[in-house]
Amino acid sequence: MAALSSSESVDEAAKEKKSPVGLVYDERMCLHAHPMDDDHPECPERIVRIYDALCEAGLAQRCMRVDARDATKEELLAVHTQEHCDFVESLEDADVRRENFMRLESKSAFASEGSAAAALLSAGSVVQVCLDVMDGSLGSALAVVRPPGHHAESSCAMGFCLYNNVGVASAAVRRAHPESRILVVDWDVHHGNATQEMFYEDAGILYFSTHRHDFGAFYPGGGAGAAKMVGKGKGLGFNINVAWNGGCGGMGDADYLLAWEHVLLPAARNFKPDLVIVSAGFDAARGDPLGGCDITPSGYAQLLRPLMDLCQGRVVIALEGGYNLSSIAASACACAAVLLGDPPSPADSNSPGPKRATLPSLHALRAVRQTLFAHSKLAQAQWVRKVPEVKVREAEDEGGEDGESVQAVERLSKKMQRRLFFEMLKRKTRGQTEAAASAAASAAASAAASTAEADEDS
Numbered sequence: 001m002a003a004l005s006s007s008e009s010v011d012e013a014a015k016e017k018k019s020p021v022g023l024v025y026d027e028r029m030c031l032h033a034h035p036m037d038d039d040h041p042e043c044p045e046r047i048v049r050i051y052d053a054l055c056e057a058g059l060a061q062r063c064m065r066v067d068a069r070d071a072t073k074e075e076l077l078a079v080h081t082q083e084h085c086d087f088v089e090s091l092e093d094a095d096v097r098r099e100n101f102m103r104l105e106s107k108s109a110f111a112s113e114g115s116a117a118a119a120l121l122s123a124g125s126v127v128q129v130c131l132d133v134m135d136g137s138l139g140s141a142l143a144v145v146r147p148p149g150h151h152a153e154s155s156c157a158m159g160f161c162l163y164n165n166v167g168v169a170s171a172a173v174r175r176a177h178p179e180s181r182i183l184v185v186d187w188d189v190h191h192g193n194a195t196q197e198m199f200y201e202d203a204g205i206l207y208f209s210t211h212r213h214d215f216g217a218f219y220p221g222g223g224a225g226a227a228k229m230v231g232k233g234k235g236l237g238f239n240i241n242v243a244w245n246g247g248c249g250g251m252g253d254a255d256y257l258l259a260w261e262h263v264l265l266p267a268a269r270n271f272k273p274d275l276v277i278v279s280a281g282f283d284a285a286r287g288d289p290l291g292g293c294d295i296t297p298s299g300y301a302q303l304l305r306p307l308m309d310l311c312q313g314r315v316v317i318a319l320e321g322g323y324n325l326s327s328i329a330a331s332a333c334a335c336a337a338v339l340l341g342d343p344p345s346p347a348d349s350n351s352p353g354p355k356r357a358t359l360p361s362l363h364a365l366r367a368v369r370q371t372l373f374a375h376s377k378l379a380q381a382q383w384v385r386k387v388p389e390v391k392v393r394e395a396e397d398e399g400g401e402d403g404e405s406v407q408a409v410e411r412l413s414k415k416m417q418r419r420l421f422f423e424m425l426k427r428k429t430r431g432q433t434e435a436a437a438s439a440a441a442s443a444a445a446s447a448a449a450s451t452a453e454a455d456e457d458s
């Protein structure tokens with residue numbers, strides 16, 4: 001056997017010494033559950049299924065287990081108000097939960113007896129793995145946590161979220177390492193309104209989100225997720241939204257990869273982060289009941305892999321949404337394999353279901369161009385380059401007639417675009433109603449005909 005050259009020996013030694021991949025999971029986070037709705041999508045089984053799949057695939061065993069821990073008051077107060085922390089803590093009390101049921105429900109949030117404890121663990125666990133990755137005791141990490149966090153505002157629980165886990169962790173890292181730069185990549189299908197708001201004027205945290213926006217009609221709604229939200233004050237240029245509009249979902253691997261190639265990766269390389277935190281909702285995954293998008297497990301692996309090159313692999317994946325149990329388990333496994341350095345497997349490209357599109361859609365190209373346009377005017381955005389002509393998939397793939405309508409819509413004013421979008425939605429709904437009515441009419445007609453036949457027979 002040939003002796004290794006000195007540089008090969010160094011490489012081999014470095015490989016041997018490679019810091020472990022952390023994994024944090026704690027069953028106590030299952031004690032948070034909707035008190036009335038057993039079929040609520042944000043259910044305890046979400047993290048159980050992910051953890052079981054990681055174990056079955058042998059991935060959990062290759063990670064270093066990190067104990068879940070509570071977030072400290074100090075850590076929470078860096079991004080949340082005292083009043084909000086007191087409120088979440090008080091949810092341990094059954095009377096408080098009863099009195100505040102509607103207050104939470106109106107914000108799409110809920111609480112059970114174990115919610116306050118689970119929320120503390122969820123936030124604290126993300127903080128811990130981020131600090132461990134920053135001090136080098138972990139190379140990267142996966143936090144299988146709930147409740148999720150990116151909708152939880154400074155003073156308000158919202159959208160299944162109680163504390164903003166990634167927000168709390170980002171602030172904790174910045175306190176421990178004041179000069180550090182953090183890139184938050186939010187690939188949850190919903191816009192992370194609260195994370196954006198917390199760091200909107202902060203140049204040390206680059207917030208990037210791809211999400212369904214549907215001209216402000218998709219949750220959390222309004223204009224916060226629009227491409228024109230580019231940051232403010234010192235944070236101008238450090239908030240990047242790629243907002244999917246008009247496609248009514250269906251965005252898949254090729255669409256996300258387009259946003260990565262032309263927006264996220266150039267911006268991230270220019271930013272030079274010390275840590276990447278992924279707000280990893282898997283509700284843009286194929287089969288998700290809320291997202292309506294089409295990312296495959298292989299797609300998530302492809303989105304994650306280039307992030308590993310940004311800062312020597314210092315990436316923390318923190319679970320956000322994702323409601324199809326099989327999809328989130330497969331997606332989390334694909335991501336864990338990337339963190340562990342596994343090469344892409346040939347099986348990656350053979351995800352079950354319809355063949356995935358290899359070309360991006362016109363909607364994706366348009367969204368990417370809108371984001372680049374919004375940033376092109378800012379002095380901070382030297383990374384912006386014109387998107388070359390990109391071949392897009394056929395309009396039929398985007399819903400035929402609607403695909404063509406959307407092309408025409410693009411030439412209109414924003415206000416008119418929004419009005420037309422809702423018109424299109426109404427038309428679709430009316431079409432479905434009419435189809436259902438005509439099906440009912442023909443069923444009634446054939447029932448009447450068979451009754452008449454039976455009458456003739458008798």
Ligand SMILES: [Zn+2]
Nearest residue numbers: 188190281321
């Ligand atoms: Zn979500």
